[in-house]
Amino acid sequence: MTYIPFKHLNSTPLDFEVSVGNTLFIGNLVHKKGKIAQLNGTITGTVLIFCDVCAEQVEKTLNEEVSFYLSDGIISENENELDIVEITTPMIEMEELLHSEIELIKSDYFCCSQCEGKTLDKEF
Numbered sequence: 707m708t709y710i711p712f713k714h715l716n717s718t719p720l721d722f723e724v725s726v727g728n729t730l731f732i733g734n735l736v737h738k739k740g741k742i743a744q745l746n747g748t749i750t751g752t753v754l755i756f757c758d759v760c761a762e763q764v765e766k767t768l769n770e771e772v773s774f775y776l777s778d779g780i781i782s783e784n785e786n787e788l789d790i791v792e793i794t795t796p797m798i799e800m801e802e803l804l805h806s807e808i809e810l811i812k813s814d815y816f817c818c819s820q821c822e823g824k825t826l827d828k829e830f
């Protein structure tokens with residue numbers, strides 16, 4: 707597991723590289739202000755995902771650029787407009803972050819190549 711102490715982040719981007727399953731997450735973390743840090747990275751590799759049309763499980767190739775903010779603990783400030791992941795542990799668990807990003811990707815609408823374009827032709 708890769709743990710990055712939140713307190714060690716500063717204005718110099720800190721590079722990281724973690725992998726979970728067949729995915730690789732490369733990027734960096736930089737402290738912005740107060741309790742807020744920013745993550746920029748790219749997720750590559752493959753995940754098994756269910757087609758939302760035929761429910762077949764297929765392998766999806768990823769090349770996702772991700773960028774979001776992290777907060778050191780719970781934030782109660784009026785920063786709701788930002789996409790903030792609250793880190794409630796002293797260390798940022800990078801594999802855990804990658805895991806939740808993959809879950810997000812999996813929860814997105816997905817249509818396999820077999821079903822692409824077919825949905826409109828179907829007559830009910």
Ligand SMILES: [Zn+2]
Nearest residue numbers: 757760818821
């Ligand atoms: Zn399908």
